[in-house]
């Protein structure tokens with residue numbers, strides 16, 4: 218089904234795009250079509266003919282041949298920045314100073330120094346400041362928010378997250394493997410995985426216990442994969458395994474170990490709670506351990522599954538002997554908000570839900586309440602930096618435009 222195209226309101230926000238990027242059609246051009254208050258009105262590129270072809274393909278009326286020209290365009294009220302990570306800081310600062318609202322791709326900046334500088338810009342504390350949002354799209358989808366509502370962070374014993382993309386999906390000269398552009402898997406897939414841990418625990422890690430990169434052959438500052446474990450308050454552990462060049466995971470490993478790992482699995486987070494004693498005072502000891510598994514939390518609109526798994530054990534009050542052990546399972550799927558009055562459709566992507574909230578902020582409306590604030594975005598980069606340091610890798614370079 219093609220999503221409906223909404224007639225545009227007179228006061229619609231006019232967005233300009235930085236760069237003829239791969240992600241913009243999914244992240245904003247498509248979602249804008251069904252939003253009555255969003256028009257993708259301009260694109261700026263370093264290469265005018267590329268921008269013209271892109272504009273024609275996606276129905277974008279204005280083409281600028283430099284990023285500066287986009288900022289000088291007074292018909293544009295907001296910008297979307299899907300530039301290489303290493304350019305996020307510079308163009309976000311320039312855009313905010315030009316009075317534009319900014320939807321900024323993740324990770325917001327190259328490192329925590331840049332994040333603190335960007336999110337603490339004095340103009341963001343002025344009366345009626347422009348809106349600035351780090352585009353962690355998955356957080357805006359009702360499936361993710363429903364998942365979070367199923368447990369308390371303080372009850373978690375452990376959480377693990379995995380995200381794989383098969384080798385070859387992105388070529389080796391992609392921005393993701395370029396150190397000077399602030400590449401690396403932790404900056405890319407890894408930033409989602411780390412953010413899910415910070416979300417489920419509702420707390421910051423107290424330490425990085427371990428961080429093991431698999432370095433790129435061409436540049437040993439680049440992690441093409443990363444495994445890391447964090448300690449959270451109370452001693453619970455959270456782990457991530459992210460790989461942008463995944464191989465193997467296929468039958469006959471002696472033959473297929475170096476083949477692209479097409480079937481290594483969808484992005485998945487598993488949260489295990491501490492055991493809980495739910496015995497009656499008179500009866501046998503009844504212990505339950507709950508786990509929550511969210512498969513495909515990144516693109517839940519296409520398909521997802523949230524499993525709630527309870528493992529029960531019954532013992533005599535003072536005995537070791539097991540009386541009974543059983544597992545109960547329930548599956549939840551959430552494609553739209555469940556409460557009356559909340560806005561959204563089953564076909565809305567994570568990006569569409571995100572755009573809804575961005576517009577609500579610009580228009581000063583309450584919205585769903587889901588948002589990523591400045592502190593959160595700064596903390597995220599602090600944890601990325603801490604992980605790189607633990608892994609023995611250099612922090613991603615700071616922009617020469619740092620204020």
Ligand SMILES: NC(=O)C1=CN([C@@H]2O[C@H](COP(=O)(O)OP(=O)(O)OC[C@H]3O[C@@H](n4cnc5c(N)ncnc54)[C@H](OP(=O)(O)O)[C@@H]3O)[C@@H](O)[C@H]2O)C=CC1
Pocket residue numbers: 235236237238239240241244261262263264267268298299300301302304322323324352354392398404405
């Ligand atoms: N939210 C999400 O789901 C996703 C987010 N992302 C994020 O979006 C950003 C862009 O990713 P993606 O769309 O894959 O990237 P692309 O490489 O497709 O696009 C980046 C654009 O940046 C411009 N650019 C400016 N300077 C450079 C440079 N030195 N080298 C290369 N490109 C440059 C280019 O536009 P031009 O030449 O036209 O000026 C280019 O098209 C990244 O930060 C990434 O993390 C990416 C994918 C998914």
Ligand SMILES: O=C1OC[C@@H](O)[C@H](O)[C@H]1O
Pocket residue numbers: 393405406515
């Ligand atoms: O959503 C995503 O999927 C592919 C990644 O490499 C990308 O940068 C990320 O944001």
